[in-house]
C-alpha cells in the first residue's frame with residue numbers, strides 16, 4: 001500500500017495493476033449494462049462491416065441482371081444495404097446512450113469513493129499533502145477518465161469490432177488479398193507497442209504537470225490575502241509560468257508521439273491499399289478475380305484502416321485516462337493513519353446528567369459535595385509522540401486529568417501543547433503508550449463516540465457556507481432553534497446575531513467571510529457548546545477575541561465547563577484564571593503541575609509567566 005501522503009510523482013510499480021483492479025470493482029455492479037453494450041457494439045461493428053458485401057453483389061450480379069432486364073437483381077442487394085445501414089444507425093444511437101449512462105454511473109461512484117476516502121484520511125495526511133493535488137484528482141483527472149469512458153472507449157470498441165468483422169469478411173471473400181492486408185499488421189503492431197510505451201510515460205508526466213499547475217493556482221487563491229499583502233503576485237506568476245512550461249513540454253512530447261503514430265499507421269494503411277490493388281489487379285488479370293470483389297476489397301481496406309485514425313485519438317485518451325486513474329488509485333490506496341476498531345468498546349455511561357445541553361444557559365445544579373457530576377477522566381500512560389519521520393515532540397510522559405477538571409496548558413511556542421491535545425482528540429495516535437478516556441483506550445472507541453465525547457475548538461474557526469444557525473447546529477444537527485439560541489447566548493454571540501439582517505438565518509458567506517474573526521470564533525464556540533461534549537479542548541480558542549468579548553466568553557466558560565473535563569491552551573493568561581490546574585510544558589515535558597495560586601506562590605516558571613503577564617496589563 002502507498003502510505004506516502006505526499007503521493008510522489010513516481011507511483012508504485014504495480015499501480016497499473018491496482019488501477020485495473022479498481023476499474024474492475026467499479027464496473028462489477030453494472031456488468032449487465034456492459035454486456036448489453038458489448039452486444040450493441042458488436043451488432044454495430046457487424047452492420048458497419050457487412051454493407052460492402054451487398055455493394056459488391058449489386059456491382060457483380062445486380063448490374064448485369066438489370067442490364068438483362070431483371071431490375072430486382074439490382075434492387076434487392078441495395079434494399080438490404082439500406083436496411084442494414086439503418087439498423088446500424090439504431091445500434092449506434094443505443095450504444096452511444098448506454099455508454100454515456102454507464103460512464104456517468106461509474107464516474108459518480110468513483111467521485112464519491114474518492115471524496116469519502118479523502119474525508120476520512122487522517123489529519124496527518126492532509127497536513128502533509130497539498131489540497132491542490134486533491135483538487136487535481138477530483139477535477140482534471142476525473143475529467144480525463146470521463147472523456148475516455150463516455151466517448152473514446154466507444155470509438156475504440158467500435159473501431160476494434162469493425163476491424164475484427166472486416167477481417168473475417170476479407171478472409172471469406174479472398175484469402176490471398178486478405179493476407180496482403182494482414183501483412184500490414186506486423187509493422188502496425190510494432191508501431192503500436194512502441195507508441196503505447198512512450199505514451200504511457202508521457203501521459204503520466206502530463207498528469208503530474210497539470211496537477212502542479214492546479215496546486216499553484218489553489219495555493220495562491222487559498223492565501224490570496226497573504227499574496228496581496230506581501231506582493232507575491234510576481235513570484236507566483238513566475239512559479240506558475242515554470243509549471244506551465246513543464247506541462248507544455250509534457251504535452252508536446254505526447255503530441256509528437258501521437259503525430260508519428262498517426263502518420264505511421266496511415267502510411268501502413270496506404271501501403272496495404274497499394275498492395276491490395278497490385279495483387280488484386282494481378283489476380284483479376286490472371287486468376288479471374290471479379291472486379292466487384294476487388295472493389296469491395298478496396299472499400300473494406302478503407303473501412304479497415306479508417307477507424308485507425310479514431311483509434312489513435314482514442315488510444316491517446318486511453319493513456320491519459322489510465323494515468324489519471326493511477327493517480328486517483330494512489331490516493332484511494334492511502335490508508336488512514338488513525339484506524340477505527342472493528343469491535344469498538346463503548347464508554348461507560350456518564351454519571352449525573354447526560355448530554356442534554358443542560359449547561360446551555362439554563363445553569364446546571366452544582367454536584368453534591370465531593371462528587372464529580374460529569375465529564376470523563378483522561379489519562380496519558382507512557383505516551384510519546386513524534387510526527388512522521390520527525391524528531392520526538394513528546395517524550396514519554398504520564399498525566400491524569402480527573403473528570404470535571406479544567407486544566408490550562410501553558411508554555412513557550414513549540415513546547416508541544418497543541419500536539420498533546422491533538423493526541424487527545426485522536427487526530428494522531430501516539431508513537432508509544434496509551435491515552436484513555438474513563439479507562440477506555442482511544443484506539444478502542446468508535447469514531448462517532450470519540451467525536452461526540454471530545455470536541456476541540458481551535459483559533460481556525462472554520463465556518464461552512466450557510467446561515468449562522470446552520471453553523472452552530474453542526475455541533476448537534478438535531479438541536480431545536482431554542483437550543484441553538486441558548487448556545488449563542490451562552491457565549492455572548494446573541495447580541496451580534498440580533499443586529500444581523502436575518503438573525504440566525506443570515507448567510508455567513510464563503511468561509512464565514514461576512515463575519516469578523518472574533519465573531520467566527522464565537523460561532524465555533526457556540527457550536528462546541530451545543531455539541532455538549534464530555535471533554536472540551538480549547539486550543540487558542542479565544543485568540544481572536546477582543547478583551548470584552550474574551551471576558552464574556554470567560555464568564556460563559558465558567559458555566560459551560562462545569563460538569564465536563566476541559567483542557568485549555570492559551571497564551572493569554574486571563575483564561576488560566578478559570579482553571580483548576582495549570583500544566584507548564586517545556587520541550588514536550590510537563591515541568592510544573594498544580595493549582596494556579598499554588599504555582600504562583602511557589603515562584604517557578606508559571607509564577608514568572610504570570611508576573612510578566614500582570615506587568616503587561618499594567
Ligand SMILES: Nc1ncnc2c1ncn2[C@@H]1O[C@H](COP(=O)(O)OP(=O)(O)OP(=O)(O)O)[C@@H](O)[C@H]1O
Nearest residue numbers: 127387390393411412413414415416417418419420
Ligand atoms: N504537523 C506537524 N508535522 C511535523 N512537525 C510538527 C507538526 N506540528 C507541529 N510540529 C512540531 O512539533 C513541535 C510542537 O508543536 P506544537 O504545535 O505542539 O507546539 P505548541 O506548544 O502548541 O506551540 P504554539 O504555542 O506555538 O502553538 C514543534 O517543534 C513543531 O515544529
